[in-house]
Amino acid sequence: MSVQIRELLQLLAYLLRWVLITLPVGIAVGSACALFLWSLDQATQLRFAHPWLLAGLPLAGFAIGLLYQSFGQSVEAGNNLIVDEIHQPGGGVPLRMAPLILVSTVVTHLFGGSAGREGTAVQMGGSLASGMARLLPGLEPHDVRRLLMAGVAAGFGGVFGTPVAGAIFAMEVLSMGRMTYAAFFPCLVGAIASDQVCALWGVGHTHYRVASLLSADPARHVAPFDLRILLLTTLAGAAFGLTSLFFAELVHGLQALFRKFVRSALFRPVMGGLIVIAMTWAIGRRDYLGLGVTSPDPNAVTIVSCFQSGGATTWSWLWKSLFTAVTLSSGFKGGEVTPLFFIGAALGNTLAGLFGVPVDLFAALGFVAVFAGATNTPIACTVMAIELFGGEYTLYYATACLMAYLFSGHTGIYLSQRIGTPKVTAGNWTPGASLREVRAIRKSPAAPSPPAEDHDGDATRPASQN
Template sequence: MAGDVYPMRTFQNFPRLAQIALHWGLILLLLGVSVGSICALFLWLLDQVTQLRFLHPSLLFGLPVAGIGVALLYQRYGGRAAAGNNLIIDEIHKPGGGVPFCMAPLVLFGTVVSHLFGASVGREGTAVQIGGSFAAAIGRMFRLNDRAMRLLLMAGIAAGFGAVFGTPVAGAIFGLEVLTLGRLDYAALLPAAVASIVADWTCHAWGIHHAAYHVGFRGVPAADGTMFHVDALLLVKVSFAAVCFGLASRAFASGVHRLAGIFQKFCPQAWLRPALGGILTILLVGLLGTRDYLGLGVASPDVDGASIMNFFGQGYYPWSWFWKLVFTLVALASGFKGGEVTPLFFIGAGLGNALSPVLGVPADLLAGVGFVAVFAGAANTPLACTFMAVELFGATDVVYYAAGCFIAYLASGHSGIYQAQRIGTPKTSLALERSGTVLRDLRK
């Protein structure tokens, strides 16, 4: 008889459980459709302004003025929204003043302007902030408590990430993994997955298509003539490259914060710093004689130019990863709005392309590993990045992608592009950092 108690309780609670499921289903559907639609608009605008910049290269000379305009807009109307992704993460860890809805239109406008005039920034930060601000607004509308608001903000992050990259599973994992190093809150897994999948479907329904990256490598011949997906020597080479990817992640994350401090020291006026970054960008373009390192870098106006797409091909680009890192550090540290992830894709794929002939690894495979591994190390999200590789490149080479992401995560140390992240479990037993420490406090 005692064994019948639990089924009976479940049956008695079914109306309440159904009510909760319908309530959350409505909330997540509203969140996913809203975020997916705004991300679709955002991606369409990015494509339009990128093509416009390709057609009118002289727009670059307006970058300093554009940077000042966006900075003044944030200074006048931004308030707490200026903290960006870190504000959303802080609100999840410890609810405070909330995430203002003005964050979404401000970051969307600021990022589009940055890309129109050629700043080397990405798009993930914009999508995450759109997701977080819509989640907060919907949570207030439904009068959710702090615990429910926390789950919804995580779902908002997942929705923005999944929609902007077309990787809904990676988006769901990212929404959980980005908060705390080494720990996942599985209570938010289903809400994050629903929001991310709905947002991705919605973005696709608006006619938005994502870049397709082709990795032709499909294993090595075994003794019996069949193809096997893992080769021991190749895995060792990829693992060595992964250490390089992790060090590049660390250089990027540390470089942004250190260079931002230098800009603040020499230019206390926040609204003026983007002008300095714009001038430096123009000088770098003049020095190198190429515009390949402006904007997202997914494609280049030059057929053989340095771009993420070309890193998977037959061309060789030994130093493109380094110059993209420099351009992006200047743009982000000086205050231009956008994200870090697509430039990290460029840096990773470019570094993989550069290392491929040195290590004797197929360029497309190592570009793919670098694509996700540098991001994994910089964002401290190795699981999400492994799933991203599967969604973007296919599952055949997943062992190499996983090895790249996991090793880069360890090699990057306790650094990261999101300073509000907390250490849940230190990366190694030798680490001196304690659980619960916020990354920004380590810098102090």
């Protein structure tokens, strides 16, 4: 009995310690997310009111390139730097990452670049958490790792209003097919604190409703099982996964092309800005600029419109993929996730028309499943769907996210993500290799040795950060 009491006291001390450590991080990150979301909304509204701002996108790109060349070379890797730092804490994440990514993302959106919010929130969370770790004496490397993960969870949970998904995402995104629970409590505390602080600042989130299959009977709160819809969800999930693979490879491939043909990092976003302007002129629509959540034009394709019949064109998902890939691969700042929501919802809208199934349901499935495939986080995305759309369709959410995860292959938007458990045994890479190494292996027959693993089950950082 004395041993059990001692263990209980140790548990209580552990919980209290991490509440005291993580709450300040969650509060700081939540406040930063609130400022970011407010600034992003102001920039978006200003761009809507002044469409000519798009003409300044190349100049804005040059300014962002100059800003990072002058002050941000050590944080240029963005989310990948944070993932590497979590795998093996080293020099920490510089605190200047937070203001740099906030300012540059708002500038990107102000002038019409197609980007998202998640990358900015995650980088602010990781940066602020790393700064907190440097202030706290006596933290072990595994403590720093958990605090960084809590910062990521706080950024994700605060910016999307999905704290549970944020906590799971911070654990699941590190290693494909493997997740440990050592940091679950700090991540959950940080994400909840961030989400609530955002709400206290008066920052809200877009609401979606998926009601097509719900029973009119108020006593029934679960969507009915429909074998046909489940089979079509499985098929759509595979399509969502292949779209995730296409998007990730498109971004990485265009990034390599920009680096090959535009040697100066200052002029890559200038070229990207010119291409975005040219594409906008060519298609005669501005639907694929910025976040794409809403638009003052009632006929525009947006994430919200994709939940309605006729709310997207057949190729809206492809256009958003191209606009976002050019924007981000050329050097503009922001995240990939909100554009992935757009891509998935638009593709779901198109597939619903082909299959003759509810548009709102398949838009919701695409919304989370394309994201799941691109980040290899099917559990976090299933939970996100429940938090955003309600739990009635959990079976369909989980099916679509799992199929997208499988069909996206061993690729993703975060090249520092490791392979914990391969999706299939084919391939000459080994568990523990990063997606960056997997891409190199595809071009070379030589396979690297798996990185060593630490006591938390995380692979150590590879020698190359490129």
